[in-house]
Amino acid sequence: MPQYTPPLRDLQFVLHELVQVTESFKQMPVHAEVDVDTVNAVLEEGGKFAAGVVFPLNQSGDAEGCTLDRSTHEVRTPAGYKAAYAQYVDGGWPSLSCDPAYGGQGLPHVVNQCFYEMLNSANQAWTMYPGLSHGAYECLHAHGTPEQKATYLPKLTSGVWTGTMCLTEPHCGTDLGLLRTRAEPQPDGSYAITGAKIFISAGEHDLTENIVHLVLARLPDAPVGSKGISLFVVPKFLVNADGSLGARNPIHCGGLEHKMGIHSNATAQMVLEGAIGTLVGEPHKGLAAMFVMMNAARLGVGMQSLGLTEVAYQNAVAYAKDRIQMRALSGPKNPDKPADSIIVHPDVRKMLLTARAYAEAGRALCVHTALLLDQELSHPDEDVRRASADEVALLTPIVKAFLTDNGWIATSHCMQVFGGHGYIREWGMEQYVRDARINMIYEGTNTIQSLDLLGRKVLADNGKKLKAFGRRIAEFVEDAGVREDMQEFVNPLADLGDKVTKLTTELGMKAFGNPDEVGAAAVDYLRVVGHLVFAYFWARMALIALDKQASGDAFYTAKLHTARFYFAKLLPETAGLIRTARSGLNPLMAMDESLF
Known part of the structure; x- marks a missing residue:
């Protein structure tokens, strides 16, 4: 049976010693009163909820899964999920970082992100039900009409309703310019929306009385491609003028996906048959509005893999200390036992330390990024807001792709520590591996994130955002480099920084001649930059x-x-990655496709 202890000591270290969040809060009037004790108290209680309420449902929920009643199109979540969600709502957890104007507690996003790390360790599939609601809330908060905000934000803030985003269709995934769902204007100003969406996480469930779907669709006069996409809010139940629930809207779950992992989250095929929705933002500008939710989701997916890395590491360490197998090559380390604990073996140590190193650096990066997000939204200085927004843009694909790649590596290593027992369900490790695998695909595959980093976030602005982060590293190197005891850390950091600069310039010149060179190098490039960021932290x-x-x-x-x-x-x-990034396009494209 797995175990989980919230990593409060390390969270406090990152928040208060490394990033020093409360010093930054003092510069933001809306958060100036949030002190160390408040942050710690919230996370201590959040850890109790994650470990005590949600974690015990992880294995049972995975075994039971979700059930669709095809006659009613209703989905039943596993036993205990609805009661746990009711406790989540009663505890005020959905409103933690939401706007007080809509019933929120107004705490910084960084506090909420730390809470969600613990929830993801405890039970990623359950956490996805409330997690997606935050993205829907952010999208409507930024782009909704006054009427939409008044109707939906208080309910999403309280957690009485949950939200989804309906993007993908059977014939198109990342290329949303191909979507076919159509929206017909109605005399009352609403729209009748018809189409089919797939892979909709938490698309249908029994945890709340209503579900708020954000749906991408095309108006009749829409131009082709991504410039012809509009965004609509489509509730499961229509909402009356007084806020009460009205008629059932014709949007329903036509099927549940049978998946490798996250079995207890309802990944739904959603069917819209003239479902009534209202326009969010401007016509044909829906993708830009939806990006608010997508970027929030990308940060959230990185947090999912961070959570899985942490809980897998904790269980692998406990097992490695307890399991005895063979003797250390240098002689017995536990002479009073018939064999040594496997934690004495170098390769077991390597697997454990890999997971630990990725978890602790990932936590530092996530906290840093979440604090930047708070600054982008709430800092009184426009220059600070702009600089924070640029750095968030740069780091978002790294959080999403690097952390989820590392989560897959770490959970696989931790399962390996268990040997044959890791492959057996009762130990819980194989579930962490299965659950971690989807995170590399969610919200734009990691290749898409890599193209976004190299193409849009680095080369498109001639490296402006990357250079700004490079200055952050250079300042640290200059300050810490005078210390003899820091040479083993500062020297490789500075060396990698120089290599990234040279690699970026080289790839930019290649891409100028042939844009496909970006596609050939992007995945390796993101991993190199990810290591640069981790080395800095x-x-x-x-x-x-x-x-x-x-x-x-x-x-x-x-x-x-x-x-x-x-x-x-x-x-x-990074040495091998830089070499493969430089190897270019030809080894990939030289062979004619008929030879595959």
Whole structure:
């Protein structure tokens, strides 16, 4: 049976020692009163909810899955899910970072993100029900009409209703310019929407009385391609003028996907047969409005894999300490036992430390990015808001792709630690691997994220955003580089920074001659830049640990050991990645397709 303990000590380290969030809060009037004790208290209670209420449902929910009644099109979630969601609502958790104007508590997004890391460790499939509602809330908050905001935001804030985003269709995934769902204007100003959507997470369920679908569709006069897409809000039940629920809207679940993982989240095929919706934002500008929700979802998916990495690591460590198998090559380490604990074996250590290093650096990156998001939304200085928005744009594809790639690596390693038992359901490890795999596909595959990073976020602005982050690294290198005890961290960080600069310039020149060169190098490039970001945070964490190791707190000793492992065993991956990125287009495209 798996176990989970919220990583509160490391969360507090990242929040208060590394990123120092409350110092930034003081610069934002809306968050100026949020102090260390408030943040810690919220996360302590959030950890209790995640570990005590949601985590015990993870394995049982995976085994039971969701059930569709085809006669009514209603979906039943696994036993205990509805009661857990009611506790989530009663505890005020949905409103944590929402606008007080709509019933929210107004806490910073970074606090909510940390809470969601713990929820994802506890039960990713359950967490996706309320998680998608945050994206719907953000989209309507940014682009909804006053009437739409008044109708939907209080309900999404309280959690009484949940939200979805309906993008994908059977014939088109990432290429939304191909979508066919149509929206016909009605005399009352609403629209009748007809079409089919697939892969809609939490598209139908029994947790709430209403579900608010955000649907992409085409108006009759829409131009072809992505410039002809509009966004509509389409509730499961129509909403009366007084806020009460009206008639059932003709949008229903036509089927549930049978999936590799996240079995207890209802991944629905949604059918719209003249469903009534209202336009969000301007006609034909729906994709830009939906990107608010998509970018929030991309950060959320990164958090999903961070959560799975953490919980898989915790269970693998516990098993490695308990399981005895063979003797250490250098001689018995547990002479009082018939064999040594497998944690004495170097490769087991390597697998465990890989997961730990990816979890702790991933946590630092997520907290840093969430704080930037708070600054983008709430800082009084326009320059700070703009710079924060640029950095969020740069880091979002890295959070999504690098963390989910690492989550797949880490959960696979942790399952391997269990040997044959890892492949057996009762231990829980194979579920983490299955659940982690979807995150590399969700919200734009990791290849799409890589193209976004190299093509749109780096080359499109001549490296402006990347150079700004590079200056952040250079300042740290200059400050910390004078210390002898920081050389093992600063030198490889500075070296990789130089190599990224040269690689970016080289790829930019190649892409100028042939844009397909971006596609050939992008995946390797994102992983290199991901390591650059992780190396920066690991160097910063190592500096803190060095300064505090004399305190005798084993936490800092472990942090320093993990930093050294990262620089010695994981960062060198970049050498091969840079080489393959430079190898270019020809090895991929030279063979005629008839030869495949």
